[in-house]
Amino acid sequence: GLPRLAFALGRADNFWFFSFMQGSKLEVPLWLAKGLHDSKRRIISVELPKIYKEAWRTVFSADANVVDLHKMGPYYYGFGSQLLNFDNPENPEIAQTILQTFISRFRRIMDSSQNAYNEDTSALVARLDELERALFRAGQKGLNDFQCWEKGQASQITASSLVQNYGKRKFTDVDC
DSSP states (O other), rough: OOOEEEEOOOSOOOEEEEOOOOTOOOOOHHHHHHHHTTTTTTTOOOOOGGGGSSSHHHHHHGGGGGGHHHHHOOTTTHHHHHHHHHHOTHHHHHHHHHHHHHHHHHHHHHHHHHSOTOOHHHHHTTOOHHHHHHHHHHHHHHHHHHHHHHTSOOOOOOOHHHHHHHHHHHHSSOOO
């Protein structure tokens, strides 16, 4: 149990105290769960969120592209990788599912980003995890940069001042 766990309510003299009996279930932020579940204290045990449990892993292995990851958790990959820090017998399966989900969705995301030039992509992006959204934006930026280059609208490439100064220093450093 956790007797007299305090929650501050804005002022130093205004606390609420709660006691949690052993076996109580409580949703806490990941950072707090990590602190309470360290290797020395083991104050809490961690239960997997439903999207990382076996039933959802089966769905992901069948067809990961049909799942709305943003609705299920906008940080599916990042949060899932953090869950691997907890001692859970299902960790190898969770890690494999996260990896295979990313692999199976990656090609579709990049294909969509490359084939959606000057189109409304909000429907495509709405179902993506935040990592996937960043990949989609990177793909779109690459496509837009390529289109500008093809049209001759790209800026001219110039040597950086660091490179230019390096060449000058090299000649002055050599004794003749």
